[in-house]
Amino acid sequence: MIVVTDLHKKFGNLHVLKGITNRVKTQEVVCVIGPSGSGKSTFLRCLNLLEVPTSGEVIIDGKSVTDPQNDINKIREEVGMVFQRFNLFPHMTALENITLAPMKVRGLNKEEAETRAMELLKKVGLTDKANVYPDSLSGGQQQRVAIARALAMKPKIMLFDEPTSALDPEMVGEVLAVMKDLAREGMTMVVVTHEMGFAREVGDRVLFMDEGLIVEEGTPEEVFNSPKHERTKNFLSKIL
Amino acid sequence: MGLKILEILQSYLGHMIKVFPQLIRGAGVTIQITSLSVFVGIIIGLFMGLGKLSKKAIFRIPSVMYVDFIRGTPLFVQILIVYFGIPGLVSQITQSSFRLEPLVAAVVVCGMNSGAYVAEIVRAGIKSIERGQMEAARSLGMNERQAMRYIILPQAFKRIVPPLGNEFVALLKDTSILATIGVSELTRHGQLYASVTYATFPTYMGVALVYLAMTLTISRFVAWTERRLGVSDRGD
Numbered sequence: 001m002i003v004v005t006d007l008h009k010k011f012g013n014l015h016v017l018k019g020i021t022n023r024v025k026t027q028e029v030v031c032v033i034g035p036s037g038s039g040k041s042t043f044l045r046c047l048n049l050l051e052v053p054t055s056g057e058v059i060i061d062g063k064s065v066t067d068p069q070n071d072i073n074k075i076r077e078e079v080g081m082v083f084q085r086f087n088l089f090p091h092m093t094a095l096e097n098i099t100l101a102p103m104k105v106r107g108l109n110k111e112e113a114e115t116r117a118m119e120l121l122k123k124v125g126l127t128d129k130a131n132v133y134p135d136s137l138s139g140g141q142q143q144r145v146a147i148a149r150a151l152a153m154k155p156k157i158m159l160f161d162e163p164t165s166a167l168d169p170e171m172v173g174e175v176l177a178v179m180k181d182l183a184r185e186g187m188t189m190v191v192v193t194h195e196m197g198f199a200r201e202v203g204d205r206v207l208f209m210d211e212g213l214i215v216e217e218g219t220p221e222e223v224f225n226s227p228k229h230e231r232t233k234n235f236l237s238k239i240l
Numbered sequence: 241m242g243l244k245i246l247e248i249l250q251s252y253l254g255h256m257i258k259v260f261p262q263l264i265r266g267a268g269v270t271i272q273i274t275s276l277s278v279f280v281g282i283i284i285g286l287f288m289g290l291g292k293l294s295k296k297a298i299f300r301i302p303s304v305m306y307v308d309f310i311r312g313t314p315l316f317v318q319i320l321i322v323y324f325g326i327p328g329l330v331s332q333i334t335q336s337s338f339r340l341e342p343l344v345a346a347v348v349v350c351g352m353n354s355g356a357y358v359a360e361i362v363r364a365g366i367k368s369i370e371r372g373q374m375e376a377a378r379s380l381g382m383n384e385r386q387a388m389r390y391i392i393l394p395q396a397f398k399r400i401v402p403p404l405g406n407e408f409v410a411l412l413k414d415t416s417i418l419a420t421i422g423v424s425e426l427t428r429h430g431q432l433y434a435s436v437t438y439a440t441f442p443t444y445m446g447v448a449l450v451y452l453a454m455t456l457t458i459s460r461f462v463a464w465t466e467r468r469l470g471v472s473d474r475g476d
């Protein structure tokens with residue numbers, strides 16, 4: 001589903017990604033862990049071209065993201081993204097946040113889009129918040145709306161960039177629960193997260209990134225229980 | 241002594257009352273010029289503001305130069321250029337006399353001038369929208385135009401209106417300088433009355449009070465609009 005080959009990204013002189021190569025299979029859930037500044041967000045953002053890679057190739061569902069010939073907006077329709085800071089549209093209600101892109105990008109009419117949005121709000125447990133503006137929602141609720149917004153485009157892949165790290169601890173669970181459901185339904189997911197419980201429960205594979213490289217990868221058991229690299233051990237000892 | 245002051249005050253009040261209808265006529269012209277100029281200014285400013293943010297140099301460089309030139313030179317000098325300089329140039333080239341109507345020159349200068357300030361307001365308003373908004377829109381498959389239209393501009397609009405109101409007030413006051421090229425706006429009417437009656441103090445105080453009445457009205461209105469917009473702007 002996602003094929004990444006020798007991906008490099010530089011910001012000026014700062015070499016952030018130094019050759020990432022990996023494949024994510026359909027329905028696979030891949031968790032990315034690693035110290036702050038190791039390039040996890042940049043890696044994720046290169047997958048849907050929010051950052052333009054300096055070199056290397058990213059292929060999503062058979063289409064090259066990095067080939068300028070391809071329409072990036074078309075590819076982005078298939079890749080949902082959930083941000084650390086939610087990034088809901090503050091001038092729109094929860095429902096409007098969810099219906100906007102399906103209407104403007106997919107061409108759904110208002111009724112179709114709202115029906116779909118209400119189903120999704122039900123899925124994330126926020127039916128009663130449909131007409132509420134983001135600033136009246138808690139962080140956890142905002143993030144669930146953000147997930148519903150991304151899902152409304154019926155993407156084939158979902159990218160999550162530390163979706164729970166801006167949340168108060170008591171709200172982390174409700175967001176993870178939605179993500180677990182999604183994983184069980186067979187969504188292909190790449191999740192930057194330090195929630196070890198989540199990674200163990202639904203993760204198929206864990207990538208440990210450090211200084212712009214994937215240092216180690218394996219099943220959650222392999223990486224968490226018997227890390228091979230010194231840097232992985234070091235990192236895990238700090239966060240566990 | 242006291243009687244003398246009372247006498248002066250009485251005559252001043254008389255002048256103020258007498259000049260008042262003329263000042264109101266002048267104020268009408270001032271409002272017309274200001275409104276037209278703000279309208280022109282908003283159109284120029286919208287394009288120049290977006291131009292300044294453009295990734296394409298052909299849009300960005302002219303916008304930057306325009307805004308820098310206008311904001312870096314006095315309005316009075318701009319008036320001299322447009323009202324005297326340009327007709328002079330055209331006359332020389334075409335070998336025939338060419339004149340601009342003062343009123344036309346006024347709207348051209350004030351509109352272009354205000355355009356540069358509006359451009360900055362527009363640019364700052366758009367820039368103030370958090371980067372994550374554009375990214376969220378793009379990640380949903382919207383193209384840049386859609387993201388601008390549905391996500392960025394509606395949010396920027398609410399931040400643009402209050403400074404735009406201040407720009408309106410500033411421009412209204414600046415139009416008084418148009419008296420120098422004979423535009424019959426508020427200050428000019430005062431000048432004419434004062435030059436005939438020599439009653440300079442009451443006349444110009446009257447002129448000032450009429451400006452004050454207009455600027456206070458506008459700023460109150462802007463504050464009210466700001467509150468109205470604030471109601472539907474739920475946080476950020």
Ligand SMILES: Nc1ncnc2c1ncn2[C@@H]1O[C@H](COP(=O)(O)OP(=O)(O)O)[C@@H](O)[C@H]1O
Binds near residue numbers: 011014034036042043
């Ligand atoms: N737009 C940018 N411009 C310049 N440097 C950036 C930019 N985005 C990220 N970086 C830098 O790239 C490095 C990796 O950042 P990031 O991918 O956000 O790491 P992580 O998500 O693992 O914490 C950091 O040093 C960060 O400062």
Ligand SMILES: [Mg+2]
Binds near residue numbers: 040161
């Ligand atoms: Mg990050």
